[in-house]
Amino acid sequence: xxxxxxxxxxxxxxxxxxxxxxxxxxxxxxxxxxxxxxxxxxxxxxxxxxxxxxxxxxxxxxxxxxxxxxxxxxxxxxxxxxxxxxxxxxxxxxxxxxxxxxxxxxxxxxxxxxxxxxxxxxxxxxxxxxxxxxxxxxxxxxxxxxxxxxxxxxxxxxxxxxxxxxxxxxxxxxxxxxxxxxxxxxxxxxxxxxxxxxxxxxxxxxxxxxxxxxxxxxxxxxxxxxxxxxxxxxxxxxxxxxxxxxxxxxxxxxxxxxxxxxxxxxxxxxxxxxxxxxxxxxxxxxxxxxxxxxxxxxxxxxxxxxxxxxxxxxxxxxxxxxxxxxxxxxxxxxxxxxxxxxxxxxxxxxxxxxxxxxxxxxxxxxxxxxxxxxxxxxxxxxxxxxxxxxxxxxxxxxxxxxxxxxxxxxxxxxxxxxxxxxxxxxxxxxxxxxxxxxxxxxxxxxxxxxxxxxxxxxxxxxxxxxxxxxxxxxxxxxxxxxxxxxxxxxxxxxxxxxxxxxxxxxxxxxxxxxxxxxxxxxxxxxxxxxxxxxxxxxxxxxxxxxxxxxxxxxxxxxxxxxxxxxxxxxxxxxxxxxxxxxxxxxxxxxxxxxxxxxxxxxxxxxxxxxxxxxxxxxxxxxxxxxxxxxxxxxxxxxxxxxxxxxxxxxxxxxxxxxxxx
Amino acid sequence: xxxxxxxxxxxxxxxxxxxxxxxxxxxxxxxxxxxxxxxxxxxxxxxxxxxxxxxxxxxxxxxxxxxxxxxxxxxxxxxxxxxxxxxxxxxxxxxxxxxxxxxxxxxxxxxxxxxxxxxxxxxxxxxxxxxxxxxxxxxx
Numbered sequence: 001x002x003x004x005x006x007x008x009x010x011x012x013x014x015x016x017x018x019x020x021x022x023x024x025x026x027x028x029x030x031x032x033x034x035x036x037x038x039x040x041x042x043x044x045x046x047x048x049x050x051x052x053x054x055x056x057x058x059x060x061x062x063x064x065x066x067x068x069x070x071x072x073x074x075x076x077x078x079x080x081x082x083x084x085x086x087x088x089x090x091x092x093x094x095x096x097x098x099x100x101x102x103x104x105x106x107x108x109x110x111x112x113x114x115x116x117x118x119x120x121x122x123x124x125x126x127x128x129x130x131x132x133x134x135x136x137x138x139x140x141x142x143x144x145x146x147x148x149x150x151x152x153x154x155x156x157x158x159x160x161x162x163x164x165x166x167x168x169x170x171x172x173x174x175x176x177x178x179x180x181x182x183x184x185x186x187x188x189x190x191x192x193x194x195x196x197x198x199x200x201x202x203x204x205x206x207x208x209x210x211x212x213x214x215x216x217x218x219x220x221x222x223x224x225x226x227x228x229x230x231x232x233x234x235x236x237x238x239x240x241x242x243x244x245x246x247x248x249x250x251x252x253x254x255x256x257x258x259x260x261x262x263x264x265x266x267x268x269x270x271x272x273x274x275x276x277x278x279x280x281x282x283x284x285x286x287x288x289x290x291x292x293x294x295x296x297x298x299x300x301x302x303x304x305x306x307x308x309x310x311x312x313x314x315x316x317x318x319x320x321x322x323x324x325x326x327x328x329x330x331x332x333x334x335x336x337x338x339x340x341x342x343x344x345x346x347x348x349x350x351x352x353x354x355x356x357x358x359x360x361x362x363x364x365x366x367x368x369x370x371x372x373x374x375x376x377x378x379x380x381x382x383x384x385x386x387x388x389x390x391x392x393x394x395x396x397x398x399x400x401x402x403x404x405x406x407x408x409x410x411x412x413x414x415x416x417x418x419x420x421x422x423x424x425x426x427x428x429x430x431x432x433x434x435x436x437x438x439x440x441x442x443x444x445x446x447x448x449x450x451x452x453x454x455x456x457x458x459x460x461x462x463x464x465x466x467x468x469x470x471x472x473x474x475x476x477x478x479x480x481x482x483x484x485x486x487x488x489x490x491x492x493x494x495x496x497x498x499x500x501x502x503x504x505x506x507x508x509x510x511x512x513x514x515x516x517x518x519x520x521x522x523x524x525x526x527x528x529x530x531x532x533x534x535x536x537x538x539x540x541x542x543x544x545x546x547x548x549x550x551x552x553x554x555x556x557x558x559x560x561x562x563x564x565x566x567x568x569x570x571x572x573x574x575x576x577x578x579x580x581x582x583x584x585x586x587x588x589x590x591x592x593x594x595x596x597x598x599x600x601x602x603x604x605x606x607x608x609x610x611x612x613x614x615x616x617x618x619x620x621x622x623x624x625x626x627x628x629x630x631x632x633x634x635x636x637x638x639x640x641x642x643x644x645x646x647x648x649x650x651x652x653x654x655x656x657x658x659x660x661x
Numbered sequence: 662x663x664x665x666x667x668x669x670x671x672x673x674x675x676x677x678x679x680x681x682x683x684x685x686x687x688x689x690x691x692x693x694x695x696x697x698x699x700x701x702x703x704x705x706x707x708x709x710x711x712x713x714x715x716x717x718x719x720x721x722x723x724x725x726x727x728x729x730x731x732x733x734x735x736x737x738x739x740x741x742x743x744x745x746x747x748x749x750x751x752x753x754x755x756x757x758x759x760x761x762x763x764x765x766x767x768x769x770x771x772x773x774x775x776x777x778x779x780x781x782x783x784x785x786x787x788x789x790x791x792x793x794x795x796x797x798x799x800x801x
Contacts, residue, residue, distance in 0.1 A: 104690055105692060627739075628706040656719030
């Protein structure tokens with residue numbers, strides 16, 4: 001049956017209409033072969049636009065639809081649904097992208113209109129050859145994996161578990177809790193971080209729907225939406241976890257007791273080689289650090305390992321090995337968080353040179369009553385309480401030579417620490433804040449900032465040019481842009497508030513998961529506003545600061561959002577995938593098997609026929625629709641639905657010849 | 662005065678990285694010449710050598726193929742397949758009397774709107790220097 005195509009041109013408000021002559025484009029559309037009608041509308045994605053399309057499909061008995069509008073990456077699903085509601089197979093749709101690729105690029109009306117005509121001609125050329133397609137479905141494994149056990153991962157896991165799904169929570173360190181577990185109080189409410197976090201950690205531990213895999217890494221991901229097969233490496237802990245009661249006798253006995261730098265305490269405290277990162281750790285069990293333990297690095301520990309003697313439950317096992325397990329899940333939520341930039345390379349700030357120049361995360365451990373100093377704020381070089389403290393904000397942030405972005409938490413966390421220092425050390429302590437702008441954008445943040453402004457705190461607007469560590473005082477040079485004066489601030493302690501950066505392994509990790517990074521290195525969302533928890537890989541979602549710096553409130557909201565998005569897949573028994581799979585023309589297939597070697601998904605097999613002749617066969621549920629086999633096939637027997645040779649060649653011809661109807 | 666030659670470029674862009682990158686150029690309002698018309702394919706690995714030859718046969722002056730960065734391919738290895746094929750194709754083009762520079766393979770990620778615009782701008786300038794391809798006339 002000859003194609004009867006309708007063309008629908010969208011003004012997109014002013015977005016397209018201000019740069020493209022819509023009426024001229026509509027007239028042009030009607031000159032193209034097979035186009036029986038063309039209509040324009042302010043917003044064709046709107047309810048009224050949808051009605052216009054549906055009514056026109058019925059009135060003209062259309063069997064092909066072309067929209068000239070925004071990118072198919074924006075509204076392809078919207079338009080498919082409209083077409084399908086009108087009783088037409090949804091794949092009889094082609095989109096001419098005249099917004100992202102025309103009106104937002106070109107300012108000249110004539111140029112933009114001419115380019116739109118060419119794009120429309122190509123889209124109609126393909127639309128003439130479109131066929132109805134059936135969407136294959138895959139069975140969904142009703143389980144989720146959450147990667148990362150910080151507050152975002154915890155929130156996503158709890159939400160998914162509450163929705164009734166089995167959740168595997170994978171955390172690379174020995175305990176969940178993440179960055180939030182390291183904090184003392186949280187802004188702007190000053191509630192204690194541990195008090196609001198540890199109940200959630202316990203909930204994760206006791207929830208029957210959550211299987212906690214701590215001290216484990218995701219090393220490989222196979223499969224696709226509905227059925228991802230994730231290889232998780234459970235690192236050897238050298239402690240029998242089923243028996244360990246978490247008494248801690250081993251850590252006290254360890255020959256390296258209080259000799260190993262504690263990562264959890266940001267280097268401000270010490271631990272043993274056998275350790276629990278912090279006392280409220282979940283699960284409350286011990287792990288041997290294989291990089292420092294004498295038995296594991298040197299093969300002997302004095303006259304014998306003291307932890308083995310000390311352990312009442314006989315849990316220590318130096319023969320444990322790493323173990324790989326494959327776990328099948330329907331969806332993955334990535335909540336791997338962020339790293340704090342190491343300011344050592346910024347030599348002018350003396351971070352590497354002076355013990356009394358510390359970062360705000362290090363200060364957080366000093367303020368924390370469960371921290372290495374039991375909450376005593378000290379100058380690390382003397383152990384004495386500082387009489388004056390200077391904060392430097394935006395260290396590496398909003399800085400074209402380091403990180404261009406705002407860390408979103410620096411201002412507020414510094415204001416909070418200033419408040420807590422005043423609370424602990426009294427109002428006599430001199431406090432200085434060197435800031436670029438104070439960004440207090442969240443609910444209750446501005447009010448908190450005003451409160452600090454009303455306190456006895458000195459604010460300097462500018463970026464210090466140098467921090468000089470003297471014999472007993474540290475001098476900070478700053479040009480204050482509000483008074484146009486150069487100041488030399490002397491203080492006992494300097495606190496740097498460093499940039500938040502993507503995890504060091506973000507690039508490798510995004511490859512394992514086949515998701516993308518944005519230009520800054522954080523994980524890329526499918527759409528910054530409308531799909532902030534989705535990735536371009538169906539069934540993989542992102543939560544929290546792995547997508548970009550976030551405070552606790554935003555991380556929790558993002559994580560609950562990601563869990564809700566994941567639930568939309570897990571709550572279905574079957575999931576409809578894209579129909580752009582490959583298909584074999586049996587009359588042409590010679591059974592040469594070239595396609596089999598090229599397929600990355602083992603989706604093609606060779607099937608013996610009755611006459612001993614073999615034919616390639618595509619498993620639609622495994623085929624992901626890349627089309628590589630189509631190119632490889634020497635006899636032209638393989639074609640990709642929705643992207644077959646004839647359709648693409650028709651577009652090429654329409655684009656290259658330019659004068660064809 | 663004769664009108665300046667405006668090359669006709671066809672770009673094959675993979676859905677996941679490069680087409681998203683080209684969209685981002687638009688979303689970011691980055692300007693580039695209007696000489697490129699894009700064809701979206703799911704993977705750059707779908708780009709058949711015959712597509713490129715057909716484009717020249719039908720009158721294109723240049724062909725751009727863009728896919729995900731190494732290791733980032735949504736389909737694991739489609740970008741490598743096409744990269745390798747493009748190298749072979751360039752040799753073939755020599756024999757057909759088509760300048761190798763008329764075919765470009767680029768890695769453009771979803772976040773590289775600026776790179777897409779830069780590639781197009783540079784390619785247009787290069788093709789203006791080379792002049793029309795004229796393969797259809799040669800064939801006749």
